[in-house]
Amino acid sequence: MKIKVVLIVIISCLESVAFSQSLNLMKRSHFEAEKIMAKVIEWRHDIHEHPELSNLEFKTAAKVAQHMSDLGLKVKEGVAKTGVVGILVGDQPGPVIALRADMDGLPVTERVELSWASKATSIYNNKATGVMHACGHDTHVAILMGVAEVLSGLKKDLKGTVKFIFQPAEEGPPPGEEGGAKLMIKEGVLMNPKVEVAFGLHISADTPEGMLTYKSGSILAAADRFVIKVEGKQSHGSQPWASIDPIVTSAQIINGIQTIISRQTELTNEGAVITVGMINSGIRNNIIPESAEMIGTIRTLDTKMQDKIHNDLIRTATKIGESMGAHVTVDIEREVPLTFNDPALTKKAVSWLKQNLGPKYVLLQRAITGAEDFSFFGQKVPSFFFFIGGCPKGSDPALAAPHHTPDFYVTDSAMITGVKAMLGLTIGYMNDPLE
Numbered sequence: 001m002k003i004k005v006v007l008i009v010i011i012s013c014l015e016s017v018a019f020s021q022s023l024n025l026m027k028r029s030h031f032e033a034e035k036i037m038a039k040v041i042e043w044r045h046d047i048h049e050h051p052e053l054s055n056l057e058f059k060t061a062a063k064v065a066q067h068m069s070d071l072g073l074k075v076k077e078g079v080a081k082t083g084v085v086g087i088l089v090g091d092q093p094g095p096v097i098a099l100r101a102d103m104d105g106l107p108v109t110e111r112v113e114l115s116w117a118s119k120a121t122s123i124y125n126n127k128a129t130g131v132m133h134a135c136g137h138d139t140h141v142a143i144l145m146g147v148a149e150v151l152s153g154l155k156k157d158l159k160g161t162v163k164f165i166f167q168p169a170e171e172g173p174p175p176g177e178e179g180g181a182k183l184m185i186k187e188g189v190l191m192n193p194k195v196e197v198a199f200g201l202h203i204s205a206d207t208p209e210g211m212l213t214y215k216s217g218s219i220l221a222a223a224d225r226f227v228i229k230v231e232g233k234q235s236h237g238s239q240p241w242a243s244i245d246p247i248v249t250s251a252q253i254i255n256g257i258q259t260i261i262s263r264q265t266e267l268t269n270e271g272a273v274i275t276v277g278m279i280n281s282g283i284r285n286n287i288i289p290e291s292a293e294m295i296g297t298i299r300t301l302d303t304k305m306q307d308k309i310h311n312d313l314i315r316t317a318t319k320i321g322e323s324m325g326a327h328v329t330v331d332i333e334r335e336v337p338l339t340f341n342d343p344a345l346t347k348k349a350v351s352w353l354k355q356n357l358g359p360k361y362v363l364l365q366r367a368i369t370g371a372e373d374f375s376f377f378g379q380k381v382p383s384f385f386f387f388i389g390g391c392p393k394g395s396d397p398a399l400a401a402p403h404h405t406p407d408f409y410v411t412d413s414a415m416i417t418g419v420k421a422m423l424g425l426t427i428g429y430m431n432d433p434l435e
Helices: 002-049 058-070 137-153 180-186 246-264 303-324 343-357 375-380 412-431
Strands: 074-079 083-089 092-102 121-124 127-130 159-167 197-208 212-214 217-220 222-231 272-281 291-300 327-336 339-341 362-364 383-391
Touching: 002 058, 002 137, 002 343, 002 412, 058 074, 058 083, 058 137, 058 159, 083 137, 092 137, 092 412, 137 159, 137 197, 137 412, 159 180, 159 412, 180 375, 197 375, 197 412, 212 343, 222 246, 222 303, 246 272, 246 291, 246 303, 272 303, 291 303, 303 327, 339 343, 339 375, 339 383, 343 362, 343 383, 343 412, 375 383, 383 412
Parallel strands: 092 159, 092 197, 197 383, 212 362
Antiparallel strands: 074 083, 083 159, 121 127, 212 383, 217 339, 222 291, 222 327, 272 291
16 A cells, blocks of 8 residues: 555656656747747748649748758658658657648639738639638648747757648649548558657637637538439420429429438537539520539538438438439548547647646637548547637637638738647647557
8 A cells, every 4th residue: 555655656746747847848949939930920921922722832842841851850752742741859759749731722812912912823623713822721831830940949858759741732632633631641641650649720810819729529520522413304495394304303402401401410419511512504595404413512520410411411312303203313422521639639738738828818619610631630640630810919800801712811920829839739748648
């Protein structure tokens, strides 16, 4: 009994020492982060001014690779086409931690009046378009570059290894191509050395700067793509009785599948969405066409609900088609799984973040029906994904332009929260890993 008490006291003392060391290192990292923020902002402006679409992030990747190399890190380029991985080995043994930032821009023409606004153009889906960092990935890259610089300067005090993963194609690879987190994992980004945990962040235009929000468990939805094909019978527009009208059938299907959410899904469990985003049918005003096609998205925050909604969609669409005399097929592709924050890791992470940023700046949020391909990392290792505020002080978050729009904007000064958060999570985990 005395031996057990002594062991408990020793363990408690060791934990106290580790906590003290971790806290001191976090404070030092904060000081170093403040010193390099001018560089982080400069990086962000350059990346924002020169955005690149998914799987085409060549200049961004080159900038990142050069920075990682200048810091003395082991660098691997061309991962999942344009991805970059930098590896920092601390002087003391410990876990392997992955920190991830996404690099791609969007086919959006910028309207924000900035000296460093994007003037880039490209071709997307055979259409000319502007290119813009309309989702904040420019800030994500700059933040992780800053984190890498600070941690490199603390190398002798680091207990473990950090993999800095700069990921292409988070917004999805071009049609017919692979890309993103899924391809990086396929190519072994979580191995050699084997990653133990992964951390990722996203800036938010409608959250005040300085704030950090999180949720344990499901934080972002799974995104599935569906295609519904309706085969009917063509006829002259003046003789609908001689047709099996695929457009009218499609209209009935669209109305019908909305009842899957409103009447067949237990929304007190988790939220879910079905949206038809495209309808293709017909060629002339007075011809009832032979076929129609609908393409849309399903968003779910629970895997059992996801399976049920898939079955409900197939049954509802095909049976409505059958009732109209049409033949209906439904194809569903599981594009991105739900983003899941490991509960045990989340509990530790929130503790470190509150020590780092202050309890009033770390807040619980609700789940979001947007999707993130960081979720693929979470399928392989315990992971934690969080949001930082990007709405400037003095601005109304409710009036912020949404992500993926020409007026999207997040302030430079918000990035310090992301840098400090990533530093705190890395140092915290090195000194207090999962059992």
